[in-house]
Amino acid sequence: MDMDGKDQRLERLKLLLDRYLAKTSTPDETAELFASFAAGDADDDIRRLFLARMAESEPMADYRADEWDGAFQQVKQAVLQAGQGTPVRRLPRWRLAWLAAAAVVLAFVGIIRYQQAGDRQAALALDIPPGGPGATLTLADGTRIALTDVADGQLASENGVAIHKTDSGALTYEITGTSGTPGQRNELATARGQTFRVRLPDGSMVWLNAGSVLRYPSQFDAVVRNVEIVGEGYFEIAKATRRFPLRRDLAERIGRDSGGANVPFNILANGQEIQVLGTAFNVSAYVDDTKVTTTVTEGTVKVMADAETFGILKAGKEAVSEPGSMTIRQGNVAAAVSWKDGDFVWENESLTAIMKKIERWYDVEVSYEGDPTGITFYGMVSREKSVRSVLEVMEMTGKVKFRIEEGNANREGRRITVII
Amino acid sequence: MSLQVRIMAKRIHELVEDTELFGRLAQGDERAFELIFHHYNPRLFPFVLNMVRSEDAAKELVQDIFVHLWLKRELLADVRHPTSYVFHVASNRTLNFLKQLKNNARLMEQLAAGATELSYQTEERLAFRETAALVEAATAELPDQRRRIWELSRNEGLSHDEIARQLGISSETVKKQIGHAIRFIRQYLADRGNLLSLVIFLLVSR
Numbered sequence: 030m031d032m033d034g035k036d037q038r039l040e041r042l043k044l045l046l047d048r049y050l051a052k053t054s055t056p057d058e059t060a061e062l063f064a065s066f067a068a069g070d071a072d073d074d075i076r077r078l079f080l081a082r083m084a085e086s087e088p089m090a091d092y093r094a095d096e097w098d099g100a101f102q103q104v105k106q107a108v109l110q111a112g113q114g115t116p117v118r119r120l121p122r123w124r125l126a127w128l129a130a131a132a133v134v135l136a137f138v139g140i141i142r143y144q145q146a147g148d149r150q151a152a153l154a155l156d157i158p159p160g161g162p163g164a165t166l167t168l169a170d171g172t173r174i175a176l177t178d179v180a181d182g183q184l185a186s187e188n189g190v191a192i193h194k195t196d197s198g199a200l201t202y203e204i205t206g207t208s209g210t211p212g213q214r215n216e217l218a219t220a221r222g223q224t225f226r227v228r229l230p231d232g233s234m235v236w237l238n239a240g241s242v243l244r245y246p247s248q249f250d251a252v253v254r255n256v257e258i259v260g261e262g263y264f265e266i267a268k269a270t271r272r273f274p275l276r277r278d279l280a281e282r283i284g285r286d287s288g289g290a291n292v293p294f295n296i297l298a299n300g301q302e303i304q305v306l307g308t309a310f311n312v313s314a315y316v317d318d319t320k321v322t323t324t325v326t327e328g329t330v331k332v333m334a335d336a337e338t339f340g341i342l343k344a345g346k347e348a349v350s351e352p353g354s355m356t357i358r359q360g361n362v363a364a365a366v367s368w369k370d371g372d373f374v375w376e377n378e379s380l381t382a383i384m385k386k387i388e389r390w391y392d393v394e395v396s397y398e399g400d401p402t403g404i405t406f407y408g409m410v411s412r413e414k415s416v417r418s419v420l421e422v423m424e425m426t427g428k429v430k431f432r433i434e435e436g437n438a439n440r441e442g443r444r445i446t447v448i449i
Numbered sequence: 450m451s452l453q454v455r456i457m458a459k460r461i462h463e464l465v466e467d468t469e470l471f472g473r474l475a476q477g478d479e480r481a482f483e484l485i486f487h488h489y490n491p492r493l494f495p496f497v498l499n500m501v502r503s504e505d506a507a508k509e510l511v512q513d514i515f516v517h518l519w520l521k522r523e524l525l526a527d528v529r530h531p532t533s534y535v536f537h538v539a540s541n542r543t544l545n546f547l548k549q550l551k552n553n554a555r556l557m558e559q560l561a562a563g564a565t566e567l568s569y570q571t572e573e574r575l576a577f578r579e580t581a582a583l584v585e586a587a588t589a590e591l592p593d594q595r596r597r598i599w600e601l602s603r604n605e606g607l608s609h610d611e612i613a614r615q616l617g618i619s620s621e622t623v624k625k626q627i628g629h630a631i632r633f634i635r636q637y638l639a640d641r642g643n644l645l646s647l648v649i650f651l652l653v654s655r
Contacts, residue, residue, distance in 0.1 A: 059561045079500075094487040
């Protein structure tokens with residue numbers, strides 16, 4: 030066949046396919062299209078057409094990974110039965126999620142519209158680096174210690190803070206508990222663009238997200254452990270056991286059975302209380318958000334929005350609470366704790382919620398041109414990359430565009446404008 | 450490929466090439482597999498559904514694509530453009546399915562009449578996926594009674610009770626015989642090293 034004939038046939042195929050996809054084919058056209066499928070002499074063209082149409086079609090807007098979990102499990106089950114699975118060490122799902130999520134920059138991209146390519150280049154020429162580890166510790170006596178500028182490998186101990194290097198190379202700052210008088214409170218604060226991991230005097234681990242404050246006693250009470258958080262933190266609470274039964278008056282004070290053996294761990298999160306029953310969970314309780322979101326990865330916690338409104342959450346559940354109301358739902362644990370492992374994970378997350386996180390992590394002001402309501406994203410992007418790479422992923426969907434202003438050296442004037 | 454598509458494909462590659470995800474899949478990381486499934490499934494499914502015009506068939510075809518990805522995961526370590534590879538596999542499998550569909554007069558009639566949801570039977574869905582011939586060969590080697598029960602169940606879609614009534618046996622026996630038949634066919638496919646067929650069979654026969 031000569032070139033013209035080939036081109037004509039391809040055009041014809043394209044027309045037939047597009048009419049079929051639009052459900053406007055006549056019976057004859059449908060028959061002709063399927064005859065081409067069966068003929069076998071245009072397979073390459075057909076495959077290329079399929080590929081193009083597949084890549085162009087809108088991804089399912091209402092896709093929910095949990096609703097498709099059954100389909101995925103069937104695939105997994107089938108390959109396992111066929112002996113083609115891998116014997117993987119079974120970790121709890123949320124741990125697996127972290128492992129796999131680390132350092133991944135998989136963009137959940139939608140359609141990219143050609144005409145955007147030009148504008149994008151100009152708008153996103155500027156960039157802002159990501160945040161990093163760091164915090165400020167304020168002791169009860171007012172001493173302030175910057176926990177930021179510690180050189181790699183350096184181990185130090187000062188003012189009751191021991192700095193250790195863990196196996197994974199991360200630094201942990203251990204509060205040794207020798208500072209301050211009992212009953213006095215220390216305050217650990219991350220600025221915007223800072224994140225931090227700390228081991229408390231009782232052995233509990235806390236990861237603080239950007240723009241958060243953790244207040245904890247310089248020495249923990251033997252009866253009850255109380256800490257306070259504003260912002261977002263991931264907690265892994267160490268079990269602490271009392272040696273003797275409680276005195277009745279103390280039991281009443283904390284509202285527990287005097288025979289119990291565990292020292293409860295309570296968290297005051299932006300005014301709401303979380304009682305921990307030996308467990309790991311994430312809490313997001315920023316001042317600029319009246320709601321507190323608690324996502325449990327292990328064990329059980331009790332969330333109290335106020336004296337009357339409370340709920341008990343088991344692993345995998347998430348409570349969104351504000352005084353007077355609480356919603357408990359199946360949580361997305363991987364998404365909730367992804368920040369701690371250096372990722373943004375969005376599962377149908379609203380544009381405004383995503384931009385709030387970007388504000389905190391990249392220390393920028395965000396403003397909108399247009400209405401952001403109702404726009405959501407799926408995706409996973411590393412937080413360790415600059416802001417541009419995150420915004421580019423969002424632009425790929427064609428839902429938004431961004432303009433970055435870098436500001437001056439003191440980060441003044443750093444701004445991202447969301448154009449809808 | 451149009452200019453638009455080429456540019457789009459390029460953008461996707463830039464992003465995904467940067468990832469470790471396919472490398473992890475190549476190493477057999479199940480969690481990476483799960484992430485890839487949920488990343489591509491919402492992208493593949495609308496097109497596949499529109500082509501095969503059946504929720505069930507589309508779902509199975511997409512599962513089939515992911516099974517293929519898993520079975521060939523070692524190759525992925527060398528794949529330079531994972532997204533284009535996934536779409537390529539999907540295009541290929543969809544075309545193979547449609548080639549088979551062409552041979553089915555009943556369904557083609559429905560299609561030509563403009564049906565938006567085709568009524569595939571289980572056996573037909575299986576037949577479109579290259580597995581049919583092997584399963585048929587295995588079925589032929591089943592003992593008579595077992596084969597009869599298997600065919601009534603799979604080809605004619607009868608329930609255990611209906612088969613029991615028709616053959617005058619207990620539905621418990623029917624259930625057991627079907628279990629034996631499935632195990633036999635599974636072994637038959639496994640022995641012939643046709644893993645994809647085996648997995649497809651396992652998917653459809655549940």
